[in-house]
Amino acid sequence: MTEQVVTGGGRRGASSAVERVVATVREGVKTGRYVPGQRLVEADLMRELGVGRNALREALSRLRSDGFVQIEAHRGASIRRLTREDVAQLYELREVLEGLAARLAAQRIGETDHRQRLVAALESMHEVARTAELPAYMDENIRFHRTIVELSAHPRLEELVDQLQIQTFRIQFRSAAANHDRTGMREYSVTEHQSLAEAILDGDGTRAEDLMRRHLRHTRSGIMQLPDGDFA
Known part of the structure; x- marks a missing residue:
């Protein structure tokens, strides 16, 4: 029971951080804050949203699966441009x-x-x-x-x-x-x-x-x- 409270709270916090990044990027795409081709600088997002690197990368992976971003080796994540x-x-x-x-x-x-x-x-x-x-x-x-x-x-x-x-x-x-x-x-x-x-x-x-x-x-x-x- 003790483990559930400790790890569960940590997991809930991580989940909340991931959701915050996902929601921010999705809303930014909708409003035009993030435009197709724009790079998403990890350090900037971590500082702006107060999230850790692991949560950020999990969020970016989800956004890639959903078709919002693309991730390239040595270049990182950017807003996906549509063909x-x-x-x-x-x-x-x-x-x-x-x-x-x-x-x-x-x-x-x-x-x-x-x-x-x-x-x-x-x-x-x-x-x-x-x-x-x-x-x-x-x-x-x-x-x-x-x-x-x-x-x-x-x-x-x-x-x-x-x-x-x-x-x-x-x-x-x-x-x-x-x-x-x-x-x-x-x-x-x-x-x-x-x-x-x-x-x-x-x-x-x-x-x-x-x-x-x-x-x-x-x-x-x-x-x-x-x-x-x-x-x-």
Whole structure:
């Protein structure tokens, strides 16, 4: 019992440190603090986050497994740059998983506060599309998608989609920024989200899944038009 308390506390502390590093890097990728190709200097991260070398390296190993970083001999860790093939495959996965999420969300739209949450997310997206700059709209875009996944009431699905969304968010942002007709882009995006929300609110799982998949295929198509310099 004594050993469990001592070693268990130590393991919990190490686990907490690992999780802190993982969360920090994931959030940094999402917000653009860490950009593709940027080196992650171990000494800087250890000092900033107050973690030891073992915890840091365990966290970096996990981030590599999740596709966020790459680790090279004599160079260390850096934020992974995505190839065109990487992006295509990530969006194929998002299409399947978020299509399923939309179907499940429609099937469960009558539960507790699900309907109110989706309506609120849609209204917020409309408001931000009218009033905010592109970065704020992109944030709202991903929140809308996450709301649908949350309404699927499938925690494992939510975890997988979150990982994929973070990896594709920055390159999706560059695609949107490269579109000179930003107003038209937003209007088209909002229209797609409106139709998707209506299908879910109607409880039509088949239509919701089809609209989500078509929406993500359209997004992927826009990203594929980016110049080669935006990919590894």
